[in-house]
Amino acid sequence: MLRYVIYRLLLMIPTLLLISLVTFTIIELPPGTYLDSLISELRASGETADLQKVEFLRKQYGLDQPVWVQYWRWLSGLLQGDLGYSFEYDRPVSAIIGEHLAMTMVISIAAILFTWMVALPIGVYSATHKYSGADHGLTLLSFMGLAMPDFLLALVLMFVAFSVFGVSVGGLFSPEMQAAPWGWAKILDLLKHLWLPVLVIGGSSTAAMIRRLRANLLDELKKPYVVTARAKGVPPWRLLIKYPLRIAFNPFISDIGNLLPHVISGSVIVSIVLSLPTTGPVLLRALRTQDMHLAGSFLMLLALLAVIGVLVSDLALAMLDPRIRQGGGRSR
């Protein structure tokens, strides 16, 4: 086991190196540099006096250097833990990501909890009452959850919230509470605003989870051991929870690792529509303006978490599913 873990960790290194190369290429692909965007923005808004500073920035950030030099500078910085400098915000990348990270994680984790708490009972119910009216209804509902683009759902819900409930839209706090220090009142205010993003973000993953759980559970319930246990008189609930549900739920536990990068990146479009202070919109703007370090380092962070997440998932699955440990195949 230990050997396997070390082997995987070593494999991570060339993977990440390759990813860094690809990331850098993708970001630098559009012609021009960040400074070009800045110059055109300044010109367009009539702030031509700042053009002096642009020259200064060009030298400071080495944007007059050839591409591979820039890549090397960035990469070596990354290896030392220095995520680089954002031209746009004029601050270290770690600072920018850091300040958005907390809120992003709050929303993402809340969405995940919501998903699990809702999807689990519904999935179980749906599987055990297969083809009943409720099942069909829930199937329809969950498919609609999958089908509706989440950003549009956000827009519509936002409007409804505003016109019907009078809730201030956009952002996570009411204007009065924005500047207030942390306390119970502020937390309450946050919860009041949190339901909308959580609902929208959690919506489609809830639907997906319901489907998957139902399918997995149905597979398990058909197996002979379930029939045997029933025949032998084991009470249905205990039976359900002790065996089939555990197996059906395995993939979700093992998928926890995969959730890691999503927790950090949040849901970009919904964040944009609802103007949430998360990392998603930051990334979009960074990609658009070719803010190399911000975009690149953030993507690398996501890649790192993705790779780690996969490792965690595999290990978790191995631990949970004895069949894998014995060298058998994975369940779905």
Added chain:
Amino acid sequence: MSLPSVVPPPPTDEGALTAEQQRYYAASQWQLIWWRLRKHRLAMVACWVLMALYAMIPFVEFVSPYAVRSRHQDSVYFPPQRIHFFHDGEFLGPFVYGHTMTINMENLRREYQEDRSRRYRVRLLVRGEPYRMWGAFPSDLHLFGVEEGGTLFLLGTDRLGRDMLSRTIYGARISLTVGLLGITVSFVLALILGGLSGYRGGWVDIAIQRLIEVIRAFPELPLWMALSAALPPRLDPILVYVGITVILGVIEWTGLARSVRGKLLAVREEDFVTGAILVGASTAYVIRKHLLPAFTSHLIVSATLSIPRMILGETALSFLGLGLRPPITSWGVLLSEAQNINAVALYPWLLLPVGMVVLTILSFNFFGDGLRDAADPYA
């Protein structure tokens, strides 16, 4: 709470098979799947819906009541029009009323009043605005429309007075084909890479596996965004379209590839494959005749379930302004034009293309689900 039964039906008279059972046992794999699919009502409905949608695509110019760029400057932001059948209690067949427009200069809003004295019949197969079928063949025949002088804005109009129904129908052409083309790209990549991975094994397998895992674990949207932002923005719209489909396809192939590999690994060990190899069949023959049929159905199911993700992907990208942009019309573009509080608060009919997106995706999901149930030999 009940658990499903696994007791098989009792056998019939020993040996003898009825005509129906004979047919059943002699039927090909695809026929079996089809028969089972037919029983799944929801999936069949979805199937018809999809076929209708895709059948419409070559004929969007004909199906839409108006041409894609036609504008009506006196009908800007017109709310959806209703087709009436009765006028003052009298049955007249389908028709619409005329309308007059006044501009409220206080609020800067256009107000439309129904004019019941003017009625215009709605008919099938009318001669309406001229268009060019597929950009080449001029015609002016429309599937349905309104008689001269009237307007038929079943889904209202947008800020330039363009009929939303027509735009949505035209948008279907782009949005639906993006899915198909994207899935083709995915398919090809998945077959090649997944096949290599599953069949060869060894370090090729490991490398491809790692690649797949990383791509899968990476959050979708940042990947899309990064790749789309890399597309030169001034490209010919056709090339942008191709670029977007390729990007979507390149990110989706991993799921398919995994299925391919998994199935290959499983089937590879089966006895009939070993038998074929022992008899002297070549690798290509084995793959073609024995391996592929075993999991083609799975691939098709996976593909069917991937298409809606691509459609949503195009919608999302266009919404963000990274994908297709006006003057191309796709559902994503239509929705991005509705992405402001004006649309939601004052002109909500601009959001109706959402309905089309939802309908399409639902249909794909139901159909794919039904197909999966039908194709699964163990269900």
Added chain:
Amino acid sequence: MMRWTLALVIGMLGLVAPAGPVRGAEEPPSLAARVAAGELPPLAQRLPKRPLAVKTDPEAVYGGDLRMLIGTPKDLKLAFVYGYSRLVRFDRNYQIVPDIAERVDVKEGRSFTFHLRRGHRWSDGAPFTSADFAYFWEHIANNKKLSPAGPPQLLMLDGEPPTVEFPDAWTVRYSWSKPHNLFLLDQAGAYPALLYRPAHYLNKFHEAFTDAETLAKRAKAERRRNWAALHNARDAMYLMDNPDLPTLQPWRPKVAPPAQVYFAERNPYFHRVDQQGRQLPYIDRLKMLLVDKAVISVKSSSGEVDLQARYLNFDQYPFLKKNERLGGYHVYLWPTATTAAVALFPNLNAKDPVVRALFQDRRFRQALSLAIDREEVNKVLFFGFGAAGQNTVLRSPGGREAPRLHHAQYDLARANRLLDEVGLTRRDAREFRLRPDGKRLDIIVETSGESSQESDVLELIADTWAEIGIELLIRPSQREVFRRRVFSGEAMMSVWGGEFGLPTPDMSPSWLAPVSEEQLQWSQWGLHFESKGERGQPPTLPAAERLVELYRRWLVSTERAERARIWDEMLEINAEEVFTIGILGNSLQPVVVANGLRGVPEKAIYAWDPGAHFGYINLDTLYWAGGHR
């Protein structure tokens, strides 16, 4: 020259109070406590000896916050832009009048002497003197590390640096060998070249005043590469994101990014007073809330702002109007006085020789302009409010009628005739004209992709151009890519906005002549002028050459009447030549004003330069009825 000085003197007389602040003028209540406690000197000692007295509403009272919404931390500059405290500024009639400077002496249009106000202090109490100008000139503008490209463009007249003199602590003089007509214009702008800095604060970050070791430590603590980066970061006079930096604006920032809410509090040493001698501003605090740009219209409509125009646009007006009662505000429509909200820029320097030849033919441009139904565009997109016509001024500075309608009527017959005259008589199967080389005459218009309004206008134009046999294809792009393609000649035609449409003869007519690379219709000719002949190409059209010549004359003209005549001739040439194809001008800007906020005119002109958007209406004179919201 006489007119210049005369104007300035008159302006000064109209505004300066006869003596210093009236004895016993009240302190702003929010500062009273600090003054009483001895933390702040009393009013008489905080104001300059002769502050600038401004006409205000006699019923004005102190108190309250002014809430605004911003979309990016860069918008903190609004405290500087809207504060609009400048050496000289534009008044409501766009005349240049002194502000921070008490008096400006202009000699022969080439020598400018600023007389500062004795006793004027920075927002932290330190004296504001000519030493602050010296610091900028000697240690920033001429320091190779801080300004690798040299002093600001504004000061380098044709490459000639100014002679900068500091006769005493209250006087600064800039002189050149030639008249510099752009100098004061720039200083009165929204974002001028700032000629002064708080030396006593910034020299802590400069290697000439602080030892290297301290500097290195400071730089490292803030993760800056070197002292120059540190100095630059601290020197945020415009961006207003450094609360420690003293300022001369009416409000000084208190919060540095990152944050969601930014406050700017009254500057206790602000140099303007009202006619009773009370120190301005009336409003105690600016409160700027950082939100996503997309929700600004919604938030404005729900009563979360007190004064907002930025990020609001015309098509949100019906929505804003609808919610007036609910949100407790009024929404005004201010004219922007633009020459064109949307204008087409044929690229006279296009790479493709066929296209270039066509665009350089005046008849072709006129035809394109005649085939646009401006009234329709006006009706469909602007409710008829736009000023249909060419991309030219709304009112001529020389007094003649503005040539808006030259070649700007909707006349398809004449357009077709002109195109036939040019020789484009062959057509293809679809009735589109063919170029001389046989290919179809497509005109590809590139946009920066940011404004759906531009695409809409283009859609409308495409239909009428089809009537004269020209296919208009729209290519949305991204701003910097689009610019680059225009400059390199690859883009055929582009779309952008116009300029300020109510100029005085003293304002610059540079946009009428090929003098800058940034101009989308002739960037190579403009580059040629800008680089003094080193790069780009010289104009090949006599009309364009004449425009350059006229501009050169304007730059050195010392007589107002002459400048007005130059303007008129340049306008005439542009009107006849149709170098750019304007569609509609004078678009409207919605302005949300909370009920109870007094001092905001129902109609003013919303322009960046001149006017600084809200700058020239004097935000420091706004007040809340009753002292609070």
